[in-house]
Amino acid sequence: MDVNNILKEIKTNLFDLVGGKFEDLKGEAKKDIQDFLDASKAKLERWTLFLADGSISAEEYKWLVESQKDLVVLKGLYTAGVSKIKLGHLKNSILTSVINTAIGIVTNTNDTTADA
Template sequence: MPVDFEKIFKTLVSQLEELAKMSVQHYTKQAVKDGKQFLKETKENLKRWTILLAEGKLTTRDFEWLVLSQKDLAQMVALKQAGLSLIRIDQFRQSLLNLVVDTVFGLVL
């Protein structure tokens, strides 16, 4: 079954907005901006890894490791500029990475 990555990507963007509302309520706009920037920067890698996962050429463990290795790309510039504490920014960043992994697993496996 071919992977509809655009559908997966749209799901990620919409779930990102929900995650931002739930985790950093007063900074939702900045969190969504930062999250979308991260997804944009990692889109091609995510697409390649998602296809490899769906084809059985990547294990779930490998996929998760690859996504989590992108943590440094999630700069969260808007949240930093807005003055959100670094601990909360890091929690949001980790939640975003987990969202990517969980969403792809849920839609592909």
């Protein structure tokens, strides 16, 4: 299980998500996403490895990732004038994307490994 590939996929998905919602603020959005990923990288790596080896369930992984909500600051988007309500919804979308991407990749990898 290559956690770095999972983190790259998460990053790509988050850039696509935020870029799609805030096309005119892509620079601010990318910086905010990168700041979140930098702040969460060690924990995301560890938790994803635990998920992959079955040490934690998908529900536990979800709970752990959602505990990082305060690290999704989105300061650049807030400064650019995006409302707090939209930022709250975006934070939830970001965490959901992280969770779905990691669980999807781990599940597919484990299914493929079990079939081999």
